[in-house]
Amino acid sequence: MANTTSAKKAVRKIARRTAVNKSRRSRVRNFVRKVEEAIASGDKAAAETAFRAAQPELMRAATKGVLHRNTASRKVSRLAQRVKAVGA
Structure with missing residues (x-):
């Protein structure tokens, strides 16, 4: 357990963050x-409509530090590939 005032504050900040x-990650998963x-x-x-909605969410998660940039880009790329293949 945190003892100092600053450590207690840090615990509160970490819990909020x-x-x-968690909510951002959940939102991305839903999209x-x-x-x-x-x-x-x-x-x-x-699929295209859902993808157009999901793409900015993934990139926003990367911007906010929830996902790594490369992870978000990889997910967008793979989803785009799969959406494109639906019609074929």
């Missing part, structure tokens, strides 16, 4: 899941 990051469900259903229009 963790909650924010990605919607894209994957649209891909699974074979609906190209829905």
Whole structure:
């Protein structure tokens, strides 16, 4: 347990930040899941719409430090590839 005043404050800050990051990560997962469900259903229009909504969320997560930039870019790239393949 934290003893000093500054350590107690740090614990509070970390708890707040963790909650924010958790909600952001959850939000990203929901957007990605919607894209994957649209891909699974074979609906190209829905997949493209869901992908256009998911892409900025992934990049925002990278900007905020929830995901690494390369991880977000990789996820966007792979989702784009799968969305593109739906029509083929």
